[in-house]
Amino acid sequence: MARTFKEVLESGDFVITAEAAPPKGTNLGHFRQHVALLKDKVHALNVTDHQSSVMRYPSLGGAIMIKEMGGEPILQMTCRDRNRLALQADLLFAHSRGVANVLCLTGDSIVVGDHKTAKSVFDLDSSQLVRTIRTLEKGYDLAGNQLDGGVKFCAGAIVTPEADPIEPQLIKFEKKIEAGAEFIQTQAVYDLDHFAEFMAYARPFGAKIMAGIILLTSAAMARFMNKNVPGIKVPQDLIDEMAAAPKGKALEAGIAIAGRMIRRIKDEKLADGVHIMAIGKEDKVPDILDAAGVKL
Amino acid sequence: MIRSITQPKLDTALESLLEGYTRLFVVGCGTCVTLTQTGGAPQVAAMRERLLSWGKMVTGSTVVPVACDELSHEILEEHQGAVASAEALVIMTCAFGVQTIAGQFGKMVVPALDTLFIGKESAAGTFLEVCVQCGQCILGETGGICPVTSCHKGLVNGPCGGTKAGKCEIDPNKDCAWTLIYNRLKSFDKLDLMRRYQPPRHHNVEPKPGRFQAPGT
Known part of the structure; x- marks a missing residue:
């Protein structure tokens, strides 16, 4: 029987997770294919929650489907769209359907998404959401009322090692761990020397830390992220490497870079694992793992 | 001093709000909207021209000193006739002013501005929500x-x-x-x-709509 994500975290093995985005609509065919392809190649699959504030099939629905297919889901929950009643209710629902892992996020701004006039909520923040999970686990809701049947989760949160400035981000990171985060996924990292410095700071806090890996698909994508995505910095040498790839071979170059980074993170024990975000190219995750020479 | 920060409604939105009205009276304000150049004397003059270009009749206009305060009898009396002959008031003040004026003049009102936030001038012409x-x-x-x-x-x-x-x-x-x-x-x-950890916040300290009674009043 496959191990739970928590068991893998506690085993000390190099943890490998990947991301799966539910569809815009109810055609779950592609999502199901990605899950089938990846569920036995990674330790757990993250299901995104209206990523980039774009309305989609819910992360909870995707997580339940992964569970039903015999995979290990990590339910992403943002604080953007639900108040504390709805978040707690969804945690009860998730537990009742066997979803055991939750990644707590603040959530992107509504105004970057596809429903720009919607009301944003942020009734709780990510550290408060982690504490909410720990409170529910004690058998009480946030109002102090007793639950008839409790919950148990492996709770995680995120950090952005390339945030600018970094110091306020690190204080938030520490608050998330104090709140009870057992694992931390990072925003995509590319400069592994810089990431090693971050890890020297972060390791003593005890949470398992998984380095975020976003698959580069072109030099233009790398430049776009540098310009537009806060907390992501692709060094010039990697952009040059992508740009130097022969026509039609950029994706292969990106897979090679991702594989090389994962290999180094594992060999040099830079982190406890990796979280692979092959945005829109989920079917390439096995190729990345092959390039890295890692498997479960 | 805190200011009520406004921006003009789009012409298309305003025109649609003015449908069915022919005779209009225009009101600006000498305080916040004068600073933000959204409802001072020049903007009221420009609004008169715009309304004429849309085929409306302008029965009169004024820039009151502080639209969120109760208007004085002098102001009300001075414009009584022009207001009476208008079907609606086009109001170039923040929403506080619109509500006060609507109550005092007893007329239908058409806000020409949208109120964005309560702010403070941080540099010349720059206002930040505080x-x-x-x-x-x-x-x-x-x-x-x-x-x-x-x-x-x-x-x-x-x-x-x-x-x-x-x-x-x-x-x-x-x-x-x-x-x-x-x-x-x-x-x-x-x-x-x-x-220091900040717990979830209390979002209903004063449930909407806000109401406050000063002690001993």
Whole structure:
């Protein structure tokens, strides 16, 4: 029987997770294919929650489907769209359907998404959401009322090692761990020397830390992220490497870079694992793992 | 001094609100909207021209001193005739002014502006939102900078991952509140305040609509 994500975290093995985005609509065919392809190649699959504030099939629905297919889901929950009643209710629902892992996020701004006039909520923040999970686990809701049947989760949160400035981000990171985060996924990292410095700071806090890996698909994508995505910095040498790839071979170059980074993170024990975000190219995750020479 | 910050409605929106009205009286204000150049004397004059170009009749116009205060008898009397012959008032003040004037003149009102926020002039012509009247002031723990107002997401336990060079992910012209708070607290050697966990906030300190009775009144 496959191990739970928590068991893998506690085993000390190099943890490998990947991301799966539910569809815009109810055609779950592609999502199901990605899950089938990846569920036995990674330790757990993250299901995104209206990523980039774009309305989609819910992360909870995707997580339940992964569970039903015999995979290990990590339910992403943002604080953007639900108040504390709805978040707690969804945690009860998730537990009742066997979803055991939750990644707590603040959530992107509504105004970057596809429903720009919607009301944003942020009734709780990510550290408060982690504490909410720990409170529910004690058998009480946030109002102090007793639950008839409790919950148990492996709770995680995120950090952005390339945030600018970094110091306020690190204080938030520490608050998330104090709140009870057992694992931390990072925003995509590319400069592994810089990431090693971050890890020297972060390791003593005890949470398992998984380095975020976003698959580069072109030099233009790398430049776009540098310009537009806060907390992501692709060094010039990697952009040059992508740009130097022969026509039609950029994706292969990106897979090679991702594989090389994962290999180094594992060999040099830079982190406890990796979280692979092959945005829109989920079917390439096995190729990345092959390039890295890692498997479960 | 705090100011009510407004912006003009789009012409298409205003024209649609004015459908069915022919005779109009225009009201501006000498306070906030004069500063923001959205409802002062020049804007009221321009509105008269625009209304004429749309085929409306303008029975008169005025720029009252402070539209959110009760208007004096003198003002009401001075414009009584022109207001009486108008079917509606086109009001170029913030929404506080619109409500006051609607009550005092007893006429249908058409707001020409949208009220954005309560702000303070931080540099010539630049206005920043300063307080969202949350009923649970946190400024003592943030060095006097309000994250409930100044953080796009209203976060109270530190920044999200969207800080870019100390600016907010949604607009490079907007400061990241938590970068400002960090720097301020650091300068006072008070970063322990930022490390302190802030529990979920009370969003119903004064349930809407707000009402306050001063003691002994």
